[in-house]
Amino acid sequence: MTLTSSIPTRTRTARRQRRGRTPRGLLIGAEILVPILLLAVWWLASTNSTNTFFPPLQRILERLVQLAQTSMFWANVGLSVGNLLLSFVLASAIGVLLGAALGLIRPLAWFVEPTVHFFRAIPPVALVPIFVSLIGFGNETRILSITLAALFPVLISTMDGIRGAEPTLDMVGRVYRLSRWDRLVSVVLPAASPRILSGMQVSLMTAFVVMIASEMLGSSTGLGSMTLLAQQSFAITDMWAGILTLGVLGYATTALFVLFRRRVLRWYIASQQQEKQS
Template sequence: MVFTSSIPARTSVARRAGRSGTPRWVLIGTEVLVPIVLLALWWVASANSTNAFFPPLQVILERLVQLVQTPAFLVDVGSSVGNLLLSFVLASVIGVLLGAALGLVRPLAWFVEPTIHFFRAIPPVALVPIFVSLIGFGNETRIISITLAALFPVLISTMDGIRGTEPTLAMVSRVYRIGWFDRLVSVTLPAASPRILSGMQVSLITAFVVMIASEMLGSSTGLGAATLLAQQSFAIADMWVGILVLGVIGYATTAVFTLFRRRVLRWYLASQQQEKNA
């Protein structure tokens, strides 16, 4: 009865927030308009460029259309996106599982946590040469490097999220004699999900950066390797195409994850808005 009666209240709060805040169409229009304006400025600023390292945007876009029609370019894009997504999923799954274990078992965390913070302090890009030296060049090396670099934000955010769970929730779960697994899946992890998803968003950005760095160190496939090879071969238009496509991939993956995060945390965002309007 309490749950059903809270739905109209949340709906009215969301409607008041929509009327009092910035209209949604203005936010969406601004997000779409800003990249268009930047591209237009880039087009105008580079239209008459004679600098070999700063070709006109028209030349770059024409070269992009040509490269999209080649199988090698599509293979590079697929390799980069595939490694990014696979490593991010692995880092998220491992990070949530280990973080949940360390967050629930405090004695275990006392022994392991100093080691975690030690490796977390190492810049993620610095780990790439180490794995290349130990494992060698190959796709497995890139996946391991990206996964390990992206692991720590998820791991630490999961630990903090579980430790920050309201004690009242644990007490109520024990009163109703809910099993530990059901309590973990139905109570603890949902309560910690805002911090977990925030850590996953940081992990996605870290994975993207390390993906590019790992492809630039001895790899022959991927957009990072193709961009570096174009720069070394003085194929400047191809280099700019690689940079432009990497930027689009980074923006697209972040935008998709942001939508996913908002969808999962609708209940949390509604409760936060309700507290602000209370």
């Protein structure tokens, strides 16, 4: 095939790719519109509800506004968010360090990796009663439970990302006579960063679930405890307000991390788009 004949072919291919690509504005609009539609359906379905356990959405939102005007509500929100962020940062730091060590030092991985996969197979929520029985009901127990549950997604994604990095990159680092630390920081970790950040996103969702479970077990503070106490005292409207708050908080933390991930991986996303267009 000559150069002149290949140009129209590439042009047609690029046009087909542009036609098949969904506009970004449409995706963002759908992401905003779908929750609004669900809330509208919920509002209409519960307007005339007389069921004690399914109150009207209007009453739930009014109660949520009332709770938001109290200092106790924001103290519970602050405690939950603080435990979540601290545990997530600890799990990410430990997971990246351990994952890098296991990915680079194969003999160490042979000894440690079976234990890692054993604890990874245990459901994260099942770890909460163990720590409560061993340590007690303090806030340190909740932080430890969340950190350990969120550790394994980051650890395994870091380990797999380092092992899956292109060997050529390491060879280039050796040619330029970079030290082992410089190769790790400047070459290996950036190459593994897409998998690491994907593991961190899974870790964040795991940490959020275990945060709620740890607060519901033997705690009197936090959003999880507030929601459970409302259910046990038959304050059903307060319970639904707590559930709505947890849903908004979970969505907001995930959305913020997705924005952070896209900003960090701009170079990777751009390279993937260029590969699709070529």
